[in-house]
Amino acid sequence: VIRRSALFALARAANASFFVATSLYCLLTYNAFAYQQFIRPHLISALTGFTTWHGEMYWVALLVTALTLLPSATRAATPLRVWMYLAVSAAIGVWLLAAQVLPQVENSRRSLILALVALLPPIWLAVLDHGAVVIEPVEPSDRGRLLKSAVIAAVVTWAVYAAAAPLRPRPSGGIAISMRELALGWSSSASSHLMVFVAIALAALALREVAHVGRSRPRLEYGLLVGGWAAGLTLVVLRIIFAPIAFDGPAAWAVAALAGLMIALTWSSIARYRYADDPARRSTAMDLWLAPIASGRSRAASFVGLLAVAVIAGVMTRRVAGLDWHFMIQKLIALVVWLVAFGFVHAAVNGAGHAWSERRLVAVPLIVLGVYAADTAALPRWPEWMKAPTLRPDFVLDSYAAVDPSYLLIRDALTSDPGADPAFYAYLRANSTIHPSVPVEPVDVDFVGPLTPAPGFKPHIFLFLIDSLRPDYVSSYNASVTFTPRIGAFSVEPGTFVFARAFTRYGGTGLSVPAIWAGGMILHKEYVTPFAPMNALEKLILRNGYQRYITKDHISELLTPSPPIVWLDHDVPEMEHTFCGTVRELETKLRVRGPDAPPLFAHTRPLDLHVSKIRGVAPPPGESYPGFSEAYAARVHRIDACFGEFVDSLKQSGIYESSAIVVMSDHGDSLGEEQRWGHAYTLFPEVMRIPLIVHLPPMLAGRFAADLGRVSFSTDVTPTLYALLGYHPADMGSLFGAPLFDAPDVDRPRRRRESFLLASSYGAVYGTMSGNGRKLYIADAINERDDAYELNRDALGARVGISNADRVRNRRLIREQVAQLAALYRFTPQP
Amino acid sequence: MVIGPPGWTRAMRPFALLALYALVIRGLPERMQPAVPSDDCAIGESRDRGQIGRLERCLATYSDDVELMTELGASYEAAGQGDRAEAIYRRSLAIDPDDGDVHLRLGELLWRRGDVAGAGREAADALKLQPGRRRVLDLLRRTQAGPSGAAQ
Numbered sequence: 001v002i003r004r005s006a007l008f009a010l011a012r013a014a015n016a017s018f019f020v021a022t023s024l025y026c027l028l029t030y031n032a033f034a035y036q037q038f039i040r041p042h043l044i045s046a047l048t049g050f051t052t053w054h055g056e057m058y059w060v061a062l063l064v065t066a067l068t069l070l071p072s073a074t075r076a077a078t079p080l081r082v083w084m085y086l087a088v089s090a091a092i093g094v095w096l097l098a099a100q101v102l103p104q105v106e107n108s109r110r111s112l113i114l115a116l117v118a119l120l121p122p123i124w125l126a127v128l129d130h131g132a133v134v135i136e137p138v139e140p141s142d143r144g145r146l147l148k149s150a151v152i153a154a155v156v157t158w159a160v161y162a163a164a165a166p167l168r169p170r171p172s173g174g175i176a177i178s179m180r181e182l183a184l185g186w187s188s189s190a191s192s193h194l195m196v197f198v199a200i201a202l203a204a205l206a207l208r209e210v211a212h213v214g215r216s217r218p219r220l221e222y223g224l225l226v227g228g229w230a231a232g233l234t235l236v237v238l239r240i241i242f243a244p245i246a247f248d249g250p251a252a253w254a255v256a257a258l259a260g261l262m263i264a265l266t267w268s269s270i271a272r273y274r275y276a277d278d279p280a281r282r283s284t285a286m287d288l289w290l291a292p293i294a295s296g297r298s299r300a301a302s303f304v305g306l307l308a309v310a311v312i313a314g315v316m317t318r319r320v321a322g323l324d325w326h327f328m329i330q331k332l333i334a335l336v337v338w339l340v341a342f343g344f345v346h347a348a349v350n351g352a353g354h355a356w357s358e359r360r361l362v363a364v365p366l367i368v369l370g371v372y373a374a375d376t377a378a379l380p381r382w383p384e385w386m387k388a389p390t391l392r393p394d395f396v397l398d399s400y401a402a403v404d405p406s407y408l409l410i411r412d413a414l415t416s417d418p419g420a421d422p423a424f425y426a427y428l429r430a431n432s433t434i435h436p437s438v439p440v441e442p443v444d445v446d447f448v449g450p451l452t453p454a455p456g457f458k459p460h461i462f463l464f465l466i467d468s469l470r471p472d473y474v475s476s477y478n479a480s481v482t483f484t485p486r487i488g489a490f491s492v493e494p495g496t497f498v499f500a501r502a503f504t505r506y507g508g509t510g511l512s513v514p515a516i517w518a519g520g521m522i523l524h525k526e527y528v529t530p531f532a533p534m535n536a537l538e539k540l541i542l543r544n545g546y547q548r549y550i551t552k553d554h555i556s557e558l559l560t561p562s563p564p565i566v567w568l569d570h571d572v573p574e575m576e577h578t579f580c581g582t583v584r585e586l587e588t589k590l591r592v593r594g595p596d597a598p599p600l601f602a603h604t605r606p607l608d609l610h611v612s613k614i615r616g617v618a619p620p621p622g623e624s625y626p627g628f629s630e631a632y633a634a635r636v637h638r639i640d641a642c643f644g645e646f647v648d649s650l651k652q653s654g655i656y657e658s659s660a661i662v663v664m665s666d667h668g669d670s671l672g673e674e675q676r677w678g679h680a681y682t683l684f685p686e687v688m689r690i691p692l693i694v695h696l697p698p699m700l701a702g703r704f705a706a707d708l709g710r711v712s713f714s715t716d717v718t719p720t721l722y723a724l725l726g727y728h729p730a731d732m733g734s735l736f737g738a739p740l741f742d743a744p745d746v747d748r749p750r751r752r753r754e755s756f757l758l759a760s761s762y763g764a765v766y767g768t769m770s771g772n773g774r775k776l777y778i779a780d781a782i783n784e785r786d787d788a789y790e791l792n793r794d795a796l797g798a799r800v801g802i803s804n805a806d807r808v809r810n811r812r813l814i815r816e817q818v819a820q821l822a823a824l825y826r827f828t829p830q831p
Numbered sequence: 832m833v834i835g836p837p838g839w840t841r842a843m844r845p846f847a848l849l850a851l852y853a854l855v856i857r858g859l860p861e862r863m864q865p866a867v868p869s870d871d872c873a874i875g876e877s878r879d880r881g882q883i884g885r886l887e888r889c890l891a892t893y894s895d896d897v898e899l900m901t902e903l904g905a906s907y908e909a910a911g912q913g914d915r916a917e918a919i920y921r922r923s924l925a926i927d928p929d930d931g932d933v934h935l936r937l938g939e940l941l942w943r944r945g946d947v948a949g950a951g952r953e954a955a956d957a958l959k960l961q962p963g964r965r966r967v968l969d970l971l972r973r974t975q976a977g978p979s980g981a982a983q
Contacts, residue, residue, distance in 0.1 A: 195852070199852050202845045202848050202849050203845075205845040206845035206846050209841065209842035212842075213839055213842050358841075361844075362844065362848070365852075366851075369848075369851065369852055369855055372855070414856055500929055500960075702963075704963055705962065705964040706961065706964075707931060707960070707961045707964065708929075708961065708962070709932060709961070710932075744964060744965040771896065772897075775898075790893075792895045
């Protein structure tokens with residue numbers, strides 16, 4: 001039999017979830033990068049469905065809520081305020097249906113206001129609930145029971161995640177953790193969990209003691225718990241959700257605080273409903289507060305609950321891992337597990353008759369702290385104990401944290417980078433993800449002075465940007481790849497050049513593609529418009545009378561529409577753009593070109609390899625790619641076949657002999673390395689490395705020399721095309737690209753020695769590439785930590801330590817180049 | 832269990848413990864990081880050929896750093912230490928055989944030292960990595976012309 005109170009509690013949870021989802025959608029729309037990368041291309045189909053049916057879903061939520069309120073409304077004491085709530089809610093519902101509000105939300109201040117307003121109805125409802133269901137705690141929380149529960153819950157949570165850690169799948173490229181390293185991870189995780197859980201219990205105890213100074217006030221204690229919960233949630237929302245999506249400042253604080261308050265009050269409403277069936281039950285403040293999890297004290301029920309939590313957490317963590325935003329959802333799941341584990345354990349631990357002495361109440365926290373301190377202080381000795389002098393305990397713990405999101409949550413919160421520089425990170429944040437409402441004028445990016453049409457030969461140009469393609473999945477770069485025979489054959493044709501040390505300037509499409517067009521780095525804003533003054537590639541193409549065949553997507557909308565573009569994939573949803581589909585359409589369109597047609601410029605960015613198309617997808621029957629990410633490799637194989645067919649068709653039509661063909665990607669991707677998937681806001685080696693293969697027509701191939709071992713960047717493509725058409729592109733410094741091909745007697749040793757700025761598209765994460773593409777330094781202003789990689793032997797790089805000199809030099813370089821970019825755009829960052 | 836109302840002294844106890852926790856947590860992470868030598872081993876635009884000692888120290892720390900090796904090789908060459916330069920170039924190529932620049936440097940060094948066959952091999956390898964580059968083609972032509980070319 002389901003109790004009526006349980007149904008009411010469920011209704012409140014559903015109602016709050018609906019409004020949280022609405023607020024979150026509006027926030028994603030307000031956030032420039034999320035709007036450009038998630039909302040506009042309809043990356044997540046569930047979001048599209050949510051906006052489409054939002055009005056109807058609102059009415060369902062309201063109907064359910066009304067059913068729970070009507071018994072209260074029929075009572076004489078509270079009709080007006082309840083009826084008022086229902087009347088206002090109904091009016092809003094009519095407005096939502098009539099105005100189709102959510103589908104029309106755009107990247108503007110209005111979306112921020114809606115995000116805030118969407119959190120108000122559940123707060124109003126919670127206030128009504130608190131007036132309707134008067135349940136009060138009658139006893140102060142039991143201190144011993146609280147601490148004991150914290151210790152047991154810590155052990156349970158640790159055990160759940162520790163047991164799952166070795167079972168986490170390690171796809172190709174993943175780093176296997178040895179038993180000794182696992183032992184180190186388990187040890188640190190155990191002491192960290194104990195320390196954090198006891199610290200949280202101490203915080204709850206502190207509130208308890210404040211509430212009961214002088215006399216016993218369980219009601220005040222409960223109120224402080226709700227307030228503390230709201231404050232904690234505010235910090236969680238800010239740190240775990242908003243920071244990774246580059247949403248900060250007063251607006252972020254306002255939304256986070258309102259969201260924290262809303263969840264805490266709704267939680268309190270649910271707690272009251274859970275106790276409503278048995279109002280005479282004596283409860284402590286903590287019992288009442290934990291009632292949404294477990295309202296009884298049955299040990300068996302708690303045990304079953306804990307078991308269910310372990311299974312659900314394991315399954316959910318696995319399922320979301322592939323689509324997570326650099327562990328954000330996995331951390332949130334871990335937080336829920338913490339809370340639920342504590343709730344069940346607290347319900348099961350019966351404190352009566354087992355009161356802890358004052359001495360024990362102090363001794364237990366001190367012992368836990370001592371264990372944590374000893375464990376942490378011992379870390380530097382592990383290499384000696386394990387007889388592994390090269391072992392870096394901090395690297396091992398980072399690797400372990402990747403398979404234990406609960407530990408990762410603690411590690412990220414507590415382990416500060418010893419060289420962390422808040423002012424430096426703040427500077428990076430101030431220069432990143434600049435909101436569209438901030439006015440910035442376009443600047444001219446010109447590689448040559450007055451751009452007159454090139455007098456000589458104009459090759460056809462094919463620029464294939466295969467989203468997320470990694471070089472180690474292409475046989476031209478990795479001899480063990482057998483599934484790209486056509487690209488492999490293309491690579492060894494006369495006139496084809498494979499650039500071995502190629503990198504993207506931006507770890508993400510949003511800024512990477514426009515930067516390729518600009519031939520250099522651009523202001524961290526989506527976008528400075530009109531984009532044409534910065535679009536050096538478009539200037540070259542238009543000035544030389546090229547006919548444009550371009551895939552229509554949310555980024556190509558930045559292009560100048562006139563003269564008309566021959567759009568590819570015009571009616572295909574962006575996430576369905578495939579290499580095969582696009583080149584077949586292109587092939588068809590090229591067939592109808594006349595003999596006197598101008599040179600053509602074709603450009604596409606197929607999304608076959610996007611992480612959303614890879615995770616959870618099995619390769620076609622009969623195909624197997626041992627040692628590789630199977631679904632990804634299968635799709636690369638399909639792209640390869642279509643590429644081969646397309647090259648064949650170019651050869652048959654005679655176009656090939658006069659074509660420059662560029663095969664590259666806008667960025668790489670993580671395919672499970674240390675449980676990382678996709679690219680989010682990260683700059684890991686596998687995200688920054690790209691394939692870069694250029695085929696020149698015979699008329700050009702003999703005129704140029706190339707240094708295939710020199711570091712090259714995605715932003716080199718545009719100056720290269722200038723050089724191929726006979727221009728002499730200016731050296732615009734390390735923020736810009738340089739031609740990949742030079743006259744045979746030209747050396748560019750400086751490019752080998754320079755340090756180049758790299759950046760994430762979607763957050764304040766910057767890096768430098770130096771040592772001719774062998775040293776990657778990352779300054780992560782989101783997580784406030786720096787990392788460094790050597791890219792010598794291993795294609796995916798090896799993490800290395802950072803000396804103070806490295807840190808100082810790289811930060812100076814990053815700061816200088818970010819400042820240089822801001823100065824170029826006359827942008828003044830707001831502190 | 833009903834516990835009587837506490838006084839301020841007892842009320843402050845959890846706060847004191849929390850403060851102790853905060854102090855310990857803030858103090859510990861610094862000790863976790865093993866020290867990394869702090870020599871500035873960055874290679875700037877200027878060639879510090881006189882800095883052999885510094886580069887050797889850096890290489891002892893960053894034993895796989897090919898750019899450091901190349902720089903050290905150039906410094907050895909400038910100091911007239913051809914044997915050391917050759918050794919360090921070969922060590923560099925053992926780590927990264929696809930560095931055309933090092934093949935060319937080694938080839939030119941071998942050519943100057945009269946190892947025509949060795950220089951030819953390096954020039955051929957360099958040409959695969961730096962197709963069309965004049966310096967590489969020149970070296971290759973000289974090595975193909977034989978020892979007589981070396982004397983020129």
